[in-house]
Amino acid sequence: MDQQFDLVVIGAGPGGYVAAIRAAQLKLKVACVESEARLGGTCLRVGCIPSKALLEASHQYHAAKHDLGAFGIEVKGVELNLAGMLKKKTDTVEQLTGGVAHLFKKNGVTRVLGHGKIAGPGKVVVTSGDGKTEELTTKNILIATGSSVAKLAGVELDGDRIGTSTEALSYPEVPKHMVVIGAGVIGLELGSVWQRLGAKVTVVEYFDRILPGMDTELGTLAKRILEKQGLSFKLGARVKAARRSGDGCVVEIEGQEPIQCDRVLLATGRVPNTDGLGLAEVGVAQGKRGDVIVDDHFRTNVPGIYAIGDVIRGAMLAHKAEEEGIACVELIATGYGHVDYNSIPSVVYTHPEIASVGRSEEQLKEAGIAYKKGSFPFSANGRAKAIGNTEGRVKILADAKTDRILGAHIIGHAAGDLIAEVAVAMAFGASAEDLARASHAHPSLAETVKEAALAAGDGAIHI
Ligand code: NAI
Numbered sequence: 001m002d003q004q005f006d007l008v009v010i011g012a013g014p015g016g017y018v019a020a021i022r023a024a025q026l027k028l029k030v031a032c033v034e035s036e037a038r039l040g041g042t043c044l045r046v047g048c049i050p051s052k053a054l055l056e057a058s059h060q061y062h063a064a065k066h067d068l069g070a071f072g073i074e075v076k077g078v079e080l081n082l083a084g085m086l087k088k089k090t091d092t093v094e095q096l097t098g099g100v101a102h103l104f105k106k107n108g109v110t111r112v113l114g115h116g117k118i119a120g121p122g123k124v125v126v127t128s129g130d131g132k133t134e135e136l137t138t139k140n141i142l143i144a145t146g147s148s149v150a151k152l153a154g155v156e157l158d159g160d161r162i163g164t165s166t167e168a169l170s171y172p173e174v175p176k177h178m179v180v181i182g183a184g185v186i187g188l189e190l191g192s193v194w195q196r197l198g199a200k201v202t203v204v205e206y207f208d209r210i211l212p213g214m215d216t217e218l219g220t221l222a223k224r225i226l227e228k229q230g231l232s233f234k235l236g237a238r239v240k241a242a243r244r245s246g247d248g249c250v251v252e253i254e255g256q257e258p259i260q261c262d263r264v265l266l267a268t269g270r271v272p273n274t275d276g277l278g279l280a281e282v283g284v285a286q287g288k289r290g291d292v293i294v295d296d297h298f299r300t301n302v303p304g305i306y307a308i309g310d311v312i313r314g315a316m317l318a319h320k321a322e323e324e325g326i327a328c329v330e331l332i333a334t335g336y337g338h339v340d341y342n343s344i345p346s347v348v349y350t351h352p353e354i355a356s357v358g359r360s361e362e363q364l365k366e367a368g369i370a371y372k373k374g375s376f377p378f379s380a381n382g383r384a385k386a387i388g389n390t391e392g393r394v395k396i397l398a399d400a401k402t403d404r405i406l407g408a409h410i411i412g413h414a415a416g417d418l419i420a421e422v423a424v425a426m427a428f429g430a431s432a433e434d435l436a437r438a439s440h441a442h443p444s445l446a447e448t449v450k451e452a453a454l455a456a457g458d459g460a461i462h463i
Contacts, residue, residue, distance in 0.1 A: 013041020
């Protein structure tokens with residue numbers, strides 16, 4: 001193999017592999033170093049994709065058991081085949097990770113299997129599983145090593161009963177009682193999966209609300225909807241410890257009775273992956289969380305070394321990492337590249353989905369920005385009624401003077417897709433009136449967005 005490259009990307013997650021492909025499109029000679037046999041990183045192997053496969057499968061199972069009667073469909077003898085469900089998830093992961101390998105070939109990206117370590121500017125040493133090393137020389141290095149689960153003092157992870165999202169994607173049987181530590185994105189998504197499959201699920205959260213950081217009004221509504229589905233929440237409760245006890249586990253909470261259960265999912269955040277990368281030796285500056293410090297062009301303090309995604313500041317989201325990867329390699333190849341951080345959506349794939357873009361009401365108040373809001377419920381939308389998904393609402397926040405859209409928050413069926421419309425509108429600097437005046441197909445769920453935009457002005461039509 002010719003070992004001279006224009007760019008060596010370390011990590012083949014959504015940030016790294018997308019950056020590698022974009023760099024190849026821009027005619028750079030690119031290698032991507034990844035220690036896992038399958039490409040795609042946490043997102044494809046043990047994150048976004050397998051969790052969405054299980055969310056869909058568990059939703060279908062639950063709907064077949066409980067909801068189809070409302071459509072005049074009588075289904076008898078619905079049974080769970082957990083092994084079959086897990087196999088479908090694994091097949092999906094295999095197809096998508098294989099797809100990335102195919103894209104690398106198609107674009108001429110050199111894939112290097114092994115652990116990458118920066119040995120100096122322009123030098124990456126790759127150690128494979130059998131201990132062999134090879135040195136790659138390159139003009140530029142891009143760190144895209146992602147993140148891993150943050151440990152919590154006192155919680156004794158055993159890779160089985162007390163585990164992380166990785167274990168919770170493959171429990172061999174439905175837990176009787178699952179305790180989730182953390183009412184964030186992972187806790188709510190994977191808690192929902194096992195609750196739908198029959199587990200009793202208790203979510204313990206340190207703050208007095210779920211999804212801290214999200215718009216409070218929608219967070220409150222989300223809690224009510226999830227409680228109705230059967231999730232139970234212990235808020236304002238700090239987990240002190242979790243350990244094995246006989247065949248099960250015990251979770252200790254400050255000032256409260258301990259909880260006995262048979263599975264514990266730790267989901268209290270993630271930390272940047274920087275161990276063993278050689279950063280200290282090469283002098284790459286890191287922040288308090290261990291994150292790699294970069295400037296607006298994703299440059300570290302060492303010339304020729306860049307970083308993107310979960311390993312740097314900002315939200316830990318696959319699509320944020322992708323945008324940064326593209327902007328970073330475009331900056332390297334052309335001198336131009338940009339990420340619009342104001343219009344990056346975030347989605348929680350519960351049912352209904354919870355999606356946000358831009359600023360929350362609390363953030364606008366804190367910044368002293370005068371805003372108006374328009375809100376519209378799914379229960380007043382014809383399509384939502386027809387498909388039996390009337391829970392939730394759309395809220396659009398716009399500047400009080402200019403009408404420019406500042407944020408949108410949606411709970412409802414397909415909210416994760418509906419939010420894209422507002423994200424695009426925001427990227428173009430649209431006003432609420434622009435959204436309201438754009439024609440939306442009838443009947444469609446997207447009309448809820450149009451109506452919320454109308455409500456931010458003279459008023460919605462259908463309520
Ligand atoms: P998170 O930051 O979303 O939520 C963690 C929660 O744990 C917080 O609510 C926090 O207050 C709580 N917590 C912390 N210490 C606690 C304690 N001692 N006792 C009780 N509660 C405690 O983190 P999560 O869910 O682990 O997700 C990690 C990252 O992965 C996030 O950045 C998330 O955005 C990303 N992710 C995104 C997904 C998506 O976009 N759909 C899906 C899954 C993960």
